[in-house]
Amino acid sequence: MSEFELLRNVTIGQYIPTSSVIHRLDPRTKIAMTFFLVLATTFARSILETLLLLAIALLIAAVAKISPKYVLRGMVLGIPILVMVFTLSLLFRGWEEPAGRVYFEWWYIRLTRNSIWLIVLGLLRIIALIFLTSLVTMTSTITELTHGVEKLLDPFRRFGMPSHELALIVMIALRFVPTFAEEMERVMKAQASRCADLSRSFWRPDKAARAYLPLIVPLFINAFRRAEELVYAMEARCYISGDGRTKFITLKSTRLDYIVIAGTILLFAIIQLIPWPSIRIILLGLGLDIL
Incomplete structure (x- = not known):
């Protein structure tokens, strides 16, 4: 039944309490820091730049006293899809990037040096993005993140933006990620106990799709039930939104x-101003053509 343990592989939305400096930071600081690092990762132009950002993410995890192995565990569920996407890109993207050395060419398949470089860059980007987004939820509670997002969006309220409602929607969505994983795990175990074949063979996606199709309906039914229970709980506590709400916790930087x-x-x-293409040319001149 170990293949049905989905919740342990979900890291986004899981809070890990430790007495670290990162945990004691204002949630607005952590959100802003993550925003700038995610922005830099998204627009990274070279593998060396992405590796630098990944090293920064590892440093933040070390300061937060969180194991990098636990953070990367969140990629386990998406490994089959990632392998399929990157394999197809590796084989067929060579025609989009024809420049560079051609390693293999047959029919519609073309493997070039630039296509390999782009695939590795994309893989490192995804790892860094998962790392950064997971760290902000592991070092902040849902309440702290809600207050932080709301405070950051407060200046836009004069333009009619419902900052509190948007912050609440985002945080409920994050909180429901582990909830969905728990519900999926429960449904899978119930189906397996009834001798259902839930094979997740990577090389037989058609078989895996037929096996997982009966899980979608009960999963959505349970999700709607959880959402309804949340609405009743909020109404029972006389929840109100907007200007009428007060906060027990006051954020102070x-x-x-x-x-x-x-x-x-x-x-x-600094990362945006560094001439990464020039550094790559220098490394190529030194024989380091992997970057």
Whole structure:
């Protein structure tokens, strides 16, 4: 039954309490820091730049006292899809990037040096993005993230943006990620106990699709039931939104928060200003053509 343990492989939305400096930061600081690092990762132009950002993410995990192995566990569920996508891109993207050395060519399949470089860059980007987005939820509670997002969106309220409602929607969505994994795990175990074949063979996606199709209906039914229970719980507690709400926790930024924000913005600017293509040309001249 180990293949049905989905919840242990879901890291987004899971809070890990530790007495680290990252945990003590203002949630607005952590959200802003993650935003700038995710932005830098998205627009990374070279493998070396992406490796630098991944090293920064590993450093943040070490300071937060969170195991990188646990953070990367969130990729386990998506490995079959990632392998399929990157394999197809590796084989067929060579025609989109014809420049560079051609390693293999047959029929519609063309494997070039640039296509390999782009696939590796995309893989490192995904790993870094999963790392960064997982860390912000592992070091902040749902309540802290809700208050942080709402405070960051408060300046847009004068333009009619419902900042509180948007923050609540985002945080409920994050909280429901592990809930969906738990429901899926429960349904899979119930189906397996009735001798259902839930084979997840990577090389037989048609068989896996037929096996998982009966799980979709009970999963959505349970999701709607959980959503209905949440609505009843909020109404029973006289929940109101908007200007009428008060907060028990008041967010206050410290000197450390300002230092972290300034350091993150400075790091983002430095990464964007570094001539990574020139560095790559220098490395190519030294014989290091992997970057």
